[in-house]
Amino acid sequence: MKDKVVATALDAVSDIPSGASLAVGGFGLCGIPDTLIAALADGEATDLEVFSNNCGVDGQGLGVLLGAGRIRRVTASYVGENKEFARQYLSGELEVELTPQGTLAERLRAGGAGIPAFYTPAGVGTPIGDGGLPWRYDAQGNVTVASPPKEVREFNGKRYVLEESIVADFALVHAEVGDTHGNLVFNKTAMNFNPLAAMAGRVTIAEVERLVEPGELDPAQVHLPGVFVQRIVDAGPQDKRIEKRTVRQEGA
Template identity: 65%
Template sequence: MVTDAAAAVADIPSGARIAAGGFGISGIPSVLIDAIAALGIRDLEVYSNNCGTDGQGLGKLLERGQIRRVVASYVGENKEFARQYLAGELEVELTPQGTLAERLRAAGVGVPAFYTRTGVGTQVEQGGLPWRYAPDGSVAVSSPPKPTAEFDGRTYLLERALPADFAIVRAWKGDRHGNLVFRKAARNFNPLCAMAADITIAEVEHLVEPGDIDPDSVHLPGIYVDRVVVLTPQQASDKGIERLTTRGHVRGES
């Protein structure tokens, strides 16, 4: 247990590799992200499904210029992200979503690399994808080609694991030993990010006593979690909406 989010992230240095959980802005560790923003560290390399939206989630770190490099599978909801990338201020490694998940999982179980069919015959295999632009619009850094191998008559490409120095995740329920339960879409990347890091910090909405969570209901065992931060009711309920959709008036309805 850690007293608060500021104490939990205090030893994260500039240049750290951070795996950040969440799917869109569902299940993001928003309180820990705010604490990292306040810490003012820079040159971060972030591994996440996406990089938040403008002014929300990891988007706050982007706006402050704290992120140097992003490995993600989707970045389409953030105008500042696009601006920094096209201006050559941000390095971006786009990777297929399932491959990103497996790269994180592989890091968590000690597998250095794996073969997959995803990306075979595309620029993912061949290289040349623009990772970072120069200020004049030319490509300063591009993706390298990936090694391939044949198995049972089919071609596979080699993807490397994605180990992180720190992971920040958000759980719906947890105990002080770090046994965690996630809700719905929040379960997609939070457990994988937690597995991939040397030090994992979890913010928890509802803290329960050890033993209160049925072992069969634990989504992530405490062996992967190093620090637990308990959220206040206000912090737990403060959740953003990525895209608000409302039902318009239908003719004939009163």
């Protein structure tokens, strides 16, 4: 089996061109491929289209690329923690497709499984299915691009909306442990969207905190098989950033 290790994160992302589409793992700041994002930010690729649960926060995660003006379009399910995101969206600098979280997860999984589209009850009778969600504004706040209506069909007396799967040019993911063949193990909730994003990428690049040799991972414990991973980078231990720290008042 092929050794998929790339020496540095910069080498791993060096061929991502401007205009590429990216599926990126993570949920908030949990399980985000920080090292790969930083390497991409050090390059020159711009006009990127991103599929991710959210777009990081200001100055962290995908917020680094967003703040540098390198992202053209985002498909996400939650965007409420990033002021620069809101500014770019409302000023017409960024195109945004909001989608239900479970639908986004299945669109990524389906893309990796070779399923072109699927029906789901989520969004029936709402702007998700009926169309009209603002995708892009102009500088004056007028909607210039809105979501189109989607096909709706009835099965067993219940209506479902047709959602197309996602296949991205590249995927960037983070795992706790990986072997040189690309088999990955994720740490608890840091798994989140990472396996799904990995499946959806034509070229998937994984950063791992610990790299091991083939045979060191129990096959029964592997969360994502190496068939979905084309490149792997040993990023070493990572700082675990907390998106929102909430503490109890003393004496409360």
